[in-house]
Amino acid sequence: MLSRVADHLYWLSRYLERAEHTARLLEISVTLAPDRTPESQSRQGVRILSALQALDAQRAGLVEFPRLAVDLTVGDREESLLACVSYARENARQVREQISVDMWEELNRLYLRLQAACEDHGWREQPEDLFRDVRHSVYLFKGMMNSTMVRGEGWQYMELARFLERSINTSMLLDVHLREFHDSLRTGVEATEYVEWLSLLRCCASFDAYVRAHSASIRPLHVVDFLVLDAQFPRSLRFSADRIEESLKRLALLSGRTHPARVERLAGLLRASLQFVQIEELLHGDLTQTLEHVRRQCRLIHHATYQNYISYQLESESA
């Protein structure tokens, strides 16, 4: 596969994962707004902006709904849904021949829908509908990807990108949440904070899965355990690390490279750091540092992947 094609598929997938994540954060925040006081609503606004690393919006004080929701949907900023989907589409446009017609058309439709939301403000009456549509459109895209694409290099680059992006997003969200509610890990949930922990679970699309594993009693320790270390839940950090390692192994095989690569070692380290640890041990240490470590490893894996397959030095290759 062309290196440039791998690059475009990778970013296509990352931007779509990011759009899905952002849409879910906004959707959950809007639907839970009636359960929150105005003050806790704006604190949630701050957390969303921190989790999305939309720093300048934070500085500009754009933390109140619905202003924040509009800004993060069609606003002229690179964290907005419109921007993420436009970037995804630009990348897809460059590699149209690599993805199926269905995938392209779904992405194009999503783009046109968000474009229309710039002009037609009707969606602001019931913004959660738009956020759900975005989320469903990304699900549909991924469903088409899984049912129409061969499990070749292209698919593996998209998987890799998705789980790297997801790890960074989940770890950021947890980080921001724990900075504010860290004490509940020891004391248990106060009634006033119940909605915040519920919101965290739903922002990770994990409420149903959590309830099945731990019953409806929401205990912060279990929530963090579930989101960080669960081996079977597809949005946990542990699960993502498994997928990242698996994709990189496949990519090494598919590319036919024989020399052992640094990138595989990095992925193995990340996976091991989440596989052979228990939540109690993490709590004894600094949980925030663990989350920071996950994000750093993901960034290193990204760079190493590029060095290995995409922007490698030609001299060592053709000589």
Add this chain to the structure above:
Amino acid sequence: MSIPRAPLFDDYSLGRAYDEMFGAAGQPRAHYAALFEQLGTLPVTELQRRQQVADRAFLHQGITFTVYGDSRGTERIFPYDLLPRIITSAEWEQLERGLTQRITALNLFLRDIYHDGRILRAGVVPRELVFSCPHYRREMRGLRVAGDCYVSVAGTDLVRLADGQFAVLEDNLRVPSGVSYMLANRAVMKRTFSRLLARYSVRPIDHYAQALLRTLRDLSPQGRPHPTVVLLTPGVFNSAYFEHAFLARQMGIELVEGRDLFVHDNVVYMRTTSGAQRVDVIYRRVDDDFVDPLAFRADSQLGVTGLFNAYRAGNVSLGNAIGTGVADDKAVYAYVPAMIKFYLDEDPILRNVETYLLDDAVQRDHVLQHLDQLVVKAVGESGGYGMLIGPHSTAEQRAQFRDCIIANPRNYIAQPTLDLSCAPCFIDDRIEPRHIDLRPYILAGQQTVIVPGGLTRVALRRGSLVVNSSQGGGSKDTWVLE
């Protein structure tokens, strides 16, 4: 002329031009009868609905083109007319033979002028005309092209004149585009008029990509058995990018940009995730000028440094070859019938349009006196740019062209203003006649293959004779009957 009663055709009138649907007596021609009958039964709202279905299909698939010189609207859909254009099998059979004969002669001509120059020595084509053509590439002298196949893909523009006969308007032998619209139009037609399509037995065109790939494989350098074929595109900002991506996907080959390729030791490689991979055949959709900054335009960002040397060394093939533009120069065009006679000793099956060469003082005087009746074209331009349509021009435009012609007569030709044939089109809730042309796509490898049909372009503005997409043209599906 009277037309049989059908409300949709209230404003349909027959002019001087040949009408594809109606005979001179105003009766539908036999091969259009079923379409005419169907249109009589459909309410206008149903046609509008189908038009919407079609337009939405193009938008959702992102089948768009980029209009140059329009800073704002980067993507626009290519207008699609709902009604098919129908060609009988007898008409097609003659076109197919004529086009095959023509491409054969043109390939022989290109081989000849870049090698022995027999036709120049025989005085059949003036030496001066060939060597003064800006698309003549001296660098190609003596270079052996795989299979002697200079033009692998041609998109010849045909028009049907008032007497019902087809004539060749121009040969596009460089990087003709539009074939993806031909295929997309048929796909949309299957959704909008599926039953009618089945009732007429229309010859399929879906095998185009397969035939194209076979033609490109025929170019394999030194006959290497499993050549790696790639499609070289200028990139996503090119107006035909959709088509490049579409064809690459249909053929299952890599779509590459200049930056994906590099040359080492006169061999072309592409940069892949598994390291450098050798490339054998390049279907290039980049003009000669931009292919290699080392050999041609140094400021090209689109090409591959050293590509031409690899080509000279015979390590890579290009489709089409470099320097084919000399054979579709609008002045050289006038000599194509003579080429057919010279190389094949046959009479041309398809005729040319009468063409005045402005190098010649007598012809030039005649043209300058009749600018208001003639069409003047710059020889090297395409896409409907650099053109004067006498009857539709202003005195100012004519004065401007007069100056240009006198300053550089070799750069222009003139032709009579043609009455392009008309076909019924669905426009603003009615059916009206519009002028059309026809661009079939000819694939010349070890065999010549012409997928039945082509792109029928439509001048959507009433009375307009300009069908180019950049000038407000649209297109319609083209049916060739069994």
